[in-house]
Amino acid sequence: KKVKPVSDCDRVKMVLTVRRVGALLSQDLRIGVIGGAVAGIAMARALKMAGFSNVRVFERRSRPSCRDNGFGVILPPNGLRALQHLGLYDAVVARGNRIDALAQATYDGTVVSKWHIPTVLEDNFTQEEIESQRVPPHSVSILGGHLRDMFFNTLPPDALQWDMAVRSIGRRDPMARGGPIQVQFVSGHEEEFDFLIGADGIRSKVRELLFEARHFRWSGEQTIRGRVDLSDEKVAAAGIELPFPHNEQWEQ
Secondary structure, eight states, X not given: OOOOOOOHHHHXXXXXXXXXXXXXXXXXXXXXXXXXXXXXXXXXXXXXXXXOOOEEEEOSSOOOOTTOOOXXXXXXXXXXXXXXXXXXXXXXXXXXXXXXXXXXEOTTOOEEEEEEHHHHHHXXXXXXXXXXXTOOSSEEEEEHHHHHHHHHTTSOGXXXXXXXXXXXXXXXXXXXXXXXXXXXXXXXXXXXXXXXXXOOOTTOHHHHHHSOOOOOOOOSXXXXXXXXXXXXXXXXXXXXXXXXXOOSEEEO
């Protein structure tokens, strides 16, 4: 049977319904987010901004140190647009490095491909669309730890709990439809939620417990990443010339 397409009017009705329900329930809903990396804490901030006050995030690792900054993250224009909605765009742009073009090069600096981001946007969107959607005409590179810390600072201190690896997920009455979701952690601690969100990455424990097990298949490819200090002082001291513009960090 052919499914009738959803009209724009129906979409508006659905969005309004979700907002009304959210407004009615936001004070009472207990929402748990499993995973305290960028995805989980971004979800928590979005829910807080939408009016959901009882949101907590649980992370299996210990609290990261200032040294645990990971490698660089390149945020494309659509990612920056999401940060605009979350109120972090200006802070990220100020802390990171603006990128107007991206290039791929061989080990000796030979450029094999290059993208000028404003041109890419113009090829895919009209100027009216770019302006109305506030799509930034650039990307930003930033250390993953710095991005994570910006999100941390937007949440209440008790909203994120560490050393909370999940052991099991279920309901108090397995035969009942609906009702609180029970989560037991490896430590023996238990919590109940009305909604549970899994944001715990590619090896998600939430997905493993609730859905059919998935197995990874090696593609035969691997990537080695490193971070090099390319501040102007370091480059000048080394007496080298780079065949491309650079900021303080360069990854390969």
